[in-house]
Amino acid sequence: xxxxxxxxxMNILGHGxxxxxxxxxxxxxxxxxxVEYYKDIARISERGTLDAIFLAxxxxxxxxxxRIPAGRLEPTVLLTAVAQATxxxxxxxxxxxxxxxxxxxxxRFASLDQISGGRAAWNAVTNAGDAAAQNFGLxxxxxxxxxxxxxxxxxxxxxxxxxxxxxxxxxxxxxxxRYADGSKVHEINHVGAHFSVRGPLNVPRSPQxxxxxxxxxxxxxxxxxxxxxxxxxxxxxxxxxxxxxFYREMKDRARAWGRNPxxxxxxxxxxxxxxxxxxxxxxxxxELDAYQGEEGLAAQVAMRIGIPVSELDxxxxxxxxxxxxxxxxxxxxxxxxxAQLNLARRERLTIRxxxxxxxxxxxxxxxxxxxxxxxxxxxxxxxxADGFNIMPDMFPSGCEIFVDHVVPELRRRGVxxxxxxxxxxxxxxxxxxxLSQYAAEAAREPALSY
Amino acid sequence: xxxxxxxxxMNILGHGxxxxxxxxxxxxxxxxxxVEYYKDIARISERGTLDAIFLAxxxxxxxxxxRIPAGRLEPTVLLTAVAQATxxxxxxxxxxxxxxxxxxxxxRFASLDQISGGRAAWNAVTNAGDAAAQNFGLxxxxxxxxxxxxxxxxxxxxxxxxxxxxxxxxxxxxxxxRYADGSKVHEINHVGAHFSVRGPLNVPRSPQxxxxxxxxxxxxxxxxxxxxxxxxxxxxxxxxxxxxxFYREMKDRARAWGRNPxxxxxxxxxxxxxxxxxxxxxxxxxELDAYQGEEGLAAQVAMRIGIPVSELDxxxxxxxxxxxxxxxxxxxxxxxxxAQLNLARRERLTIRxxxxxxxxxxxxxxxxxxxxxxxxxxxxxxxxADGFNIMPDMFPSGCEIFVDHVVPELRRRGVxxxxxxxxxxxxxxxxxxxLSQYAAEAAREPALSY
Numbered sequence: 092x093x094x095x096x097x098x099x100x101m102n103i104l105g106h107g108x109x110x111x112x113x114x115x116x117x118x119x120x121x122x123x124x125x126v127e128y129y130k131d132i133a134r135i136s137e138r139g140t141l142d143a144i145f146l147a148x149x150x151x152x153x154x155x156x157x158r159i160p161a162g163r164l165e166p167t168v169l170l171t172a173v174a175q176a177t178x179x180x181x182x183x184x185x186x187x188x189x190x191x192x193x194x195x196x197x198x199r200f201a202s203l204d205q206i207s208g209g210r211a212a213w214n215a216v217t218n219a220g221d222a223a224a225q226n227f228g229l230x231x232x233x234x235x236x237x238x239x240x241x242x243x244x245x246x247x248x249x250x251x252x253x254x255x256x257x258x259x260x261x262x263x264x265x266x267x268x269r270y271a272d273g274s275k276v277h278e279i280n281h282v283g284a285h286f287s288v289r290g291p292l293n294v295p296r297s298p299q300x301x302x303x304x305x306x307x308x309x310x311x312x313x314x315x316x317x318x319x320x321x322x323x324x325x326x327x328x329x330x331x332x333x334x335x336x337f338y339r340e341m342k343d344r345a346r347a348w349g350r351n352p353x354x355x356x357x358x359x360x361x362x363x364x365x366x367x368x369x370x371x372x373x374x375x376x377x378e379l380d381a382y383q384g385e386e387g388l389a390a391q392v393a394m395r396i397g398i399p400v401s402e403l404d405x406x407x408x409x410x411x412x413x414x415x416x417x418x419x420x421x422x423x424x425x426x427x428x429x430a431q432l433n434l435a436r437r438e439r440l441t442i443r444x445x446x447x448x449x450x451x452x453x454x455x456x457x458x459x460x461x462x463x464x465x466x467x468x469x470x471x472x473x474x475x476a477d478g479f480n481i482m483p484d485m486f487p488s489g490c491e492i493f494v495d496h497v498v499p500e501l502r503r504r505g506v507x508x509x510x511x512x513x514x515x516x517x518x519x520x521x522x523x524x525x526l527s528q529y530a531a532e533a534a535r536e537p538a539l540s541y
Numbered sequence: 542x543x544x545x546x547x548x549x550x551m552n553i554l555g556h557g558x559x560x561x562x563x564x565x566x567x568x569x570x571x572x573x574x575x576v577e578y579y580k581d582i583a584r585i586s587e588r589g590t591l592d593a594i595f596l597a598x599x600x601x602x603x604x605x606x607x608r609i610p611a612g613r614l615e616p617t618v619l620l621t622a623v624a625q626a627t628x629x630x631x632x633x634x635x636x637x638x639x640x641x642x643x644x645x646x647x648x649r650f651a652s653l654d655q656i657s658g659g660r661a662a663w664n665a666v667t668n669a670g671d672a673a674a675q676n677f678g679l680x681x682x683x684x685x686x687x688x689x690x691x692x693x694x695x696x697x698x699x700x701x702x703x704x705x706x707x708x709x710x711x712x713x714x715x716x717x718x719r720y721a722d723g724s725k726v727h728e729i730n731h732v733g734a735h736f737s738v739r740g741p742l743n744v745p746r747s748p749q750x751x752x753x754x755x756x757x758x759x760x761x762x763x764x765x766x767x768x769x770x771x772x773x774x775x776x777x778x779x780x781x782x783x784x785x786x787f788y789r790e791m792k793d794r795a796r797a798w799g800r801n802p803x804x805x806x807x808x809x810x811x812x813x814x815x816x817x818x819x820x821x822x823x824x825x826x827x828e829l830d831a832y833q834g835e836e837g838l839a840a841q842v843a844m845r846i847g848i849p850v851s852e853l854d855x856x857x858x859x860x861x862x863x864x865x866x867x868x869x870x871x872x873x874x875x876x877x878x879x880a881q882l883n884l885a886r887r888e889r890l891t892i893r894x895x896x897x898x899x900x901x902x903x904x905x906x907x908x909x910x911x912x913x914x915x916x917x918x919x920x921x922x923x924x925x926a927d928g929f930n931i932m933p934d935m936f937p938s939g940c941e942i943f944v945d946h947v948v949p950e951l952r953r954r955g956v957x958x959x960x961x962x963x964x965x966x967x968x969x970x971x972x973x974x975x976l977s978q979y980a981a982e983a984a985r986e987p988a989l990s991y
Contacts, residue, residue, distance in 0.1 A: 113715065114715050115715075116715050119713070120711075120714075120720065121713055121745075124744065124745055126655070126656045149743075150644055150645065151743060152726070152741050153743070156721045156723050157719060157720060157721060157722075157723045158718060158720060159720060160720050161720065161721070161743070162706070162742070162743045162744050162745045163744065164652040164656065164744060165645075165648050165649045165652040165744070167617075167618055168617055168618055168621045168652045168656060169621075169652060169656065171618040171619075171621040172624075172625050172656050174622075175622050176625070190642065190644075190645070192641075194600055194676040194677060195615075195640070195641065198600070199615045199617075199618055202615040202618045203618055205576070206576045206618060206622050222739075225737075225738075225739035226644040226738050226739055227738070228737045228738070256612070261571065263569070263571055264570075265564050265570055268564060268608060268832070269607060269608070270563070270570065270606060270607065270608060270609060270610050270611065271606045271607060273606050276602070276606050286678060287678045287679075288677070288678070289672075289675035289676055290602075290676065291602050292602070293601055293611070293612045294574065294613065294614060295571075295612045382718070
């Protein structure tokens, strides 16, 4: 039996995972709206036989537009362009279940799956935060529980639409004049608390059957959603024991939904700053930090915990008494917040120390290619990860170094592919082609062939 | 002063304007979901220095999936891919104001405009018909008047979002650490009957300032919408006097909104079947018709007038007594219906004759390249058109023949460009770069520089 291998995604967050990356000048200041920038990183990632590139997103202008690059291209159209410049690598676009309609979203991702030849994935998020809500007629974000209630039904509807054309529905018989077998094109007639959708989808079934579903929230609602529907979960644990706990819990939850847990891939994030030596890596990190100053790093912590930086003592531990109120979990990402609080509590970090340890929010490793490979292999073999979502400090160099120095090391250790063996993202991730739930009904079989 | 020149768009409707085009076998049966098919036609169109390619659309599976290719790729993602395969030609995507949110739509088109280097256009439609409504939680389509009320506010919001970053808002000063001039990035704070949207858009201002706005309905609501907001109007008149009346009316309406009427381009549709001789063109047409039979053509008329074919006498004139009820205008496109009724009334056509004259719904000319050029030139010089939206009988040959034989004839006559002289669709259409309405406010000038 072949050795199990890890999956790797490249998370292209603006100029890089470090907030000051744009100041360095590796990429033009306008990179966030430059399709060539993304195509370039995708080609480098494909050279490294990575599984996918990943784009985070939210439907609002975030951050301080004066000081930090803000405003980005919409991921489904951007990744359509990127797919035209690549042949194998998957493309994962984030889109909101709170601020979209399931019919339009299902169609756009099915189209991207057709255009990319089976490389599309949807990262389903619910979008905390009032700024997004205020672009869609609401005074503020719906409560967490309501967002996840809608998300669960949203994904259900999208799956039904993706399944509404069976794999063999399209016949295309010109001489006989028969385009499709109408008995294999299904109205879904969904009626639920949030949506009434008749269907069928107006795109025939796509190469992957269904585009890959990714889920990226670690709250209770996020875990329920991800374990029920997702093919892969992007997550945020910062310590190995937390990673192992999360991995075990999600596999158990998948089992409880009647799924084969191998069909649910757990992919923690990893922020990287890589140098030929530890000293070089640290210098690279210091150079980036210098643009922000320690106050800038502390401000990132303050933003995350929802307490103004002016009310914090940077050389003290976190104000634990103020962080017991459950309402702090309504303001943003539960997963990121919990991961940071757990790390700070476990290691008794000051705010200043936590700022240096976290930066983008994901677990951060500053070190040599071997050290990066060590920690990836450790988490992978210790039952904390099926793969990783890599967030380099800056692009393109952080991606190039990863591909040219970390990937070969992982290949030497036999835990990462040396070439693509298939053409779809499902294949890269080791996921089976799903049967349409309507075909499954007819065959009296479970809908998922896991 | 240079001679005024016409604009030409290529309308890629499935396998062609003739419903039987897919039966012939020039393109694979799966062309509607094949990005290479669209890229190929776009490259041919670009070889002919056409202004744009155009994709109609609606968010529902239309027609008889057993007999006619149904299900298509979503236009904004498809045209993003097409833009990667071309350098100059504009890309016009249809999207609904009834079944989208303005924030998401504004962002997707702004992204397409960035990715294509200023070649994006949005064809705003309201979508008659219940099938679309039933994919979005409604029992049936909203009334015409309500759809257009929403459409007017929808476009207003989209324009505000496209204007929310002024042209010079993005600074990108790395060394000074200043990304944008926040005073030139505007919340729009729109509050209206249908939408409350705070903004700003999360994409900086795009190369065209605003993507081009196209409008394609000829009802009263459509004419009000188009004359107020659109850069170009796709329309359906089938006789020259009707075309002249419509042209004059729309220019007058634009003036009444305080606009320069030159900023509103009128582009009627023209269905073409072209042969080296008239006889060859007729043979081509007969070959296509043979797949459908005369009953198939009559069925298209029946569908358009909303009366079952079984209740019609194909050798009689239209049942005028049954067509007086204004409710027939609620069921589908007012423009197409009126154009067909006017033609049939004027020429006293039977249903069978009307079926042969109309087919796709647009004015149809079967003839030689010279005859096609004659009618284009006639309408253009007689004040019935600033340009045309061409719908060939089938692809790719109908497009190739147009580009290789009609375009050279138009060039010889001096009414069509011999090369692209600019890089944006606005430039091709002869439209000025619009000023942001927020910049205009500051300068105490009208928002549009027409």
